Amino acid sequence: MAKHAITAAEAGYLLCHCCHLLCRPQPGSIHSRCPRCGAVLHRRKPNSLARTWALTLTAYILYIPANLLPIMTVTMSGRGEPDTILSGVKELIVGGMWPLALLVFFASITVPVLKLLALTFLLLSVRFGSHWRPWERTVLYRLTESIGRWSMIDVFVITILVAVVELGTLATIEAGAGAVAFGGVVVVTMFAAMSFDPRLIWDCMAPKDGEVSSHSRPEGAYRMQR
């Protein structure tokens, strides 16, 4: 079946990314909007690869200060040291809080790194028109898109700590510049995942000699489906 499958783009349709309506824009209209929800329609997300590359590289750069600069400073009775993300995890391990250390390590180190690597891999594979395991690559994309928000845990922890601990000379907690960079990494990678278009993975797989005409009738399309 997959051999005879036809895509919406080949049939001349545009899928509304917001309300899932299939629209057929009149030839010549450049900026079409979905008649149902008003979202701008694109055949593919505009400049998907360039945008995703730009955002991914930005995230790589931000990732360096995010890990090197302190994310917060805990001062207890006048003494205190700035904590980076990794030293925070180390402290949890030293305190014997293994499950929590694992959680923070996973959310603030593993997830961002895996996300950046996954995006880079997807970008490269589309760039070189790879035919390798498109199904798995699409699943990887879906995972990358859904898991990113969980990296925000550390930022929230800092917010709560600075809210609660403000006891003058006894104890204070201050945020650090690393937190800003880390928040930036999370936001930028979320945008990067949003701007990547997984349909490009499948577009590379399409027959190149043009045996499927670009404007075949949709009725034909679904007959092929059956």
Add this chain to the structure above:
Amino acid sequence: MMESCAGEYAVAEYALVACHDCDLLFRKPRLRPGQKARCPRCGAVLFQRKRSGMDQSLALACTSLVLFILANAYPLLRMNIAGRVQEGSLLTGIEELYSQGYWEISVLVFVVTFLAPLAKMLCLFYVLLPLWLFGRRAPKAERVFRWMEQLSPWAMTEVFMLGILVAVVKLADLAALTPGIALYSFAGLMVTMAAGDAMLDDHEVWERLEAADG
């Protein structure tokens, strides 16, 4: 049923549907409530008929709104170090970050834990209430519902809840902690918002919005 937008459209196709992830074109399957249609080529969920209706979604949104107000009006944690008591809430944390000079982070936290969840609930009321009460659609309801869908990934109540958990454990060996009303409210909010997301059938809402009179 079919709308045309300033003559820009020849047709909007209702019998067909395409996969968001790989663009494959299908005849729209007829699903019974509780069934899910998956793309045979890439495995993406094409759409899903939910068993629940608008009344459940609205009820959950009401509960969420009440919990949201409690979660932000009351202190999250009360801390006691050597007889000195300190309490803080989400908004005092955001304020504190701002006054320490980290306005970028305070704006980010404000948006993802306060503004986006609140806006999401209000948008849902705006779209669903008139539809549920009178079978009519509110002015610009389509646009509001579209905003709501775009806002969704930025509402991070459940991640925030995990953040609270980590913070509580970190503070536990520092001082005596008493959980405040807001902590329980956040826990409840996390559950009601997740359930609300799971129960809302957005395909159905779009179809109803289209069929309703303005």
